[in-house]
Amino acid sequence: MGKPVNTSDRLLAEIKERSGQEVNACIQCGKCTAGCPMVEAMDLLPRQVMLLLQMGNEKEVAVSRTPWVCASCFTCGARCPRDLDLSSIMEAVRLKVLRPRDAKVLSPGDLSVEMLKELPQQALVSGFRKFSR
Amino acid sequence: MDYLYFPGCTLKGSSAWQMENTALEAVACLGLNLQELKQWQCCGAVYPLSEEEIITLVSPARALYAAAESGKPLVSLCSACHHVLKRTQVRLLNDKETREKISCYLEEDYPGEARVLHYLELLRDEVGWQALKEKVKNPLQGRRIAAYYGCMLLRPSREMCFDNPERPRIMEDFINILGAEVVNYPFRIRCCGAYLAVTENRVAEDASRKIVKMALDSGAEEMTTACPLCRYNLEKTPEAKQGKVKISYFSEPLSEALNLEVQEVKP
Numbered sequence A: 001m002g003k004p005v006n007t008s009d010r011l012l013a014e015i016k017e018r019s020g021q022e023v024n025a026c027i028q029c030g031k032c033t034a035g036c037p038m039v040e041a042m043d044l045l046p047r048q049v050m051l052l053l054q055m056g057n058e059k060e061v062a063v064s065r066t067p068w069v070c071a072s073c074f075t076c077g078a079r080c081p082r083d084l085d086l087s088s089i090m091e092a093v094r095l096k097v098l099r100p101r102d103a104k105v106l107s108p109g110d111l112s113v114e115m116l117k118e119l120p121q122q123a124l125v126s127g128f129r130k131f132s133r
Numbered sequence B: 001m002d003y004l005y006f007p008g009c010t011l012k013g014s015s016a017w018q019m020e021n022t023a024l025e026a027v028a029c030l031g032l033n034l035q036e037l038k039q040w041q042c043c044g045a046v047y048p049l050s051e052e053e054i055i056t057l058v059s060p061a062r063a064l065y066a067a068a069e070s071g072k073p074l075v076s077l078c079s080a081c082h083h084v085l086k087r088t089q090v091r092l093l094n095d096k097e098t099r100e101k102i103s104c105y106l107e108e109d110y111p112g113e114a115r116v117l118h119y120l121e122l123l124r125d126e127v128g129w130q131a132l133k134e135k136v137k138n139p140l141q142g143r144r145i146a147a148y149y150g151c152m153l154l155r156p157s158r159e160m161c162f163d164n165p166e167r168p169r170i171m172e173d174f175i176n177i178l179g180a181e182v183v184n185y186p187f188r189i190r191c192c193g194a195y196l197a198v199t200e201n202r203v204a205e206d207a208s209r210k211i212v213k214m215a216l217d218s219g220a221e222e223m224t225t226a227c228p229l230c231r232y233n234l235e236k237t238p239e240a241k242q243g244k245v246k247i248s249y250f251s252e253p254l255s256e257a258l259n260l261e262v263q264e265v266k267p
């Protein structure tokens, strides 16, 4: 009989399948957080997201604002001494919330006519790609 | 020399036509031929960060298959298009499984390696700074211009191979060649907030404002970028709205320095 799979193993395997990243490789140094330009708007620091994932605390990460204010800027990944691509881990967390329920964080109805007129196509396409599935 | 040109949806829309018009006039003046790729589709604007997503790679892959087939390098102006095309190209090259899946969708094998170039790389690596300098008829003397790189051109550097990701210089070299004064400032590679403009515009505005203020404090009169979304975000700051700093596409000072008459043909 193999070792029983606990929540944290299952969560980490799922994240790895989507992002290719080994969350357990994180050593909690905080370099990702020090360079993150969106950190002021986050309730969990990028480093804390990593720690909670390591501990299998899926719930706290899922309700956090952090993955939704991550702008996929790739700065964290450029600075991580463990070469972890946090942008992909954040994406895996977003997909974990968005995919199962076909949930939408952004619907076309959320945008005012004014926004639709002035936002560049690039913003609309990337916004819908990131925030609805 | 002949190149294929991938415009992308934003450059054909209302917010970035200036980048296309000025850049295309300039290459003609430099003796290059950029031919628009036939039947191009939107690149998807963001590179899919989840390994399970294959279908979203098909659109950029179509452009890459066409470019590989033609044997001509594929050039783009929009930094998001360039980012997606370049990363897809790297993926096609190194990931056999993805390449095979995509070939199934496209019902064709990848006909070899496509070359993907950003317009700035075209100027640096194909035209050369010296040759560009010789074409400058109207040096932008006394203009204080700050380069704004943003994220997409530089990171992840292992795939983008655009410039040093922490200390890039391509845009500064470019500004220098145009005869303007380069404004050095921190935050030139810091994220503007990107697509948070759609869902979290406060957060995007705060992020952009820090960058604009830093450039202003360092003496910039103008900030120049290759990204339509960066430009949009920077222009939304109070400082830009009050006219304290001008936000341009990098091809605008280029066409001024080359003294080109660019027709204002809006789509």
Ligand code: SF4
Residues within 6 Å of the ligand: A025, A026, A027, A028, A029, A030, A031, A032, A033, A046, A047, A050, A079, A080, A081, A082, A083, A084, A086
């Ligand atoms: S920089 Fe890397 S190793 Fe350090 S805390 Fe962040 S993810 Fe962990």
Ligand code: SF4
Residues within 6 Å of the ligand: A032, A035, A036, A037, A038, A039, A046, A069, A070, A071, A072, A073, A074, A075, A076, A077, A086, A087, A090, B191
């Ligand atoms: S990718 Fe997200 S988490 Fe990483 S530095 Fe950028 S905003 Fe922060």
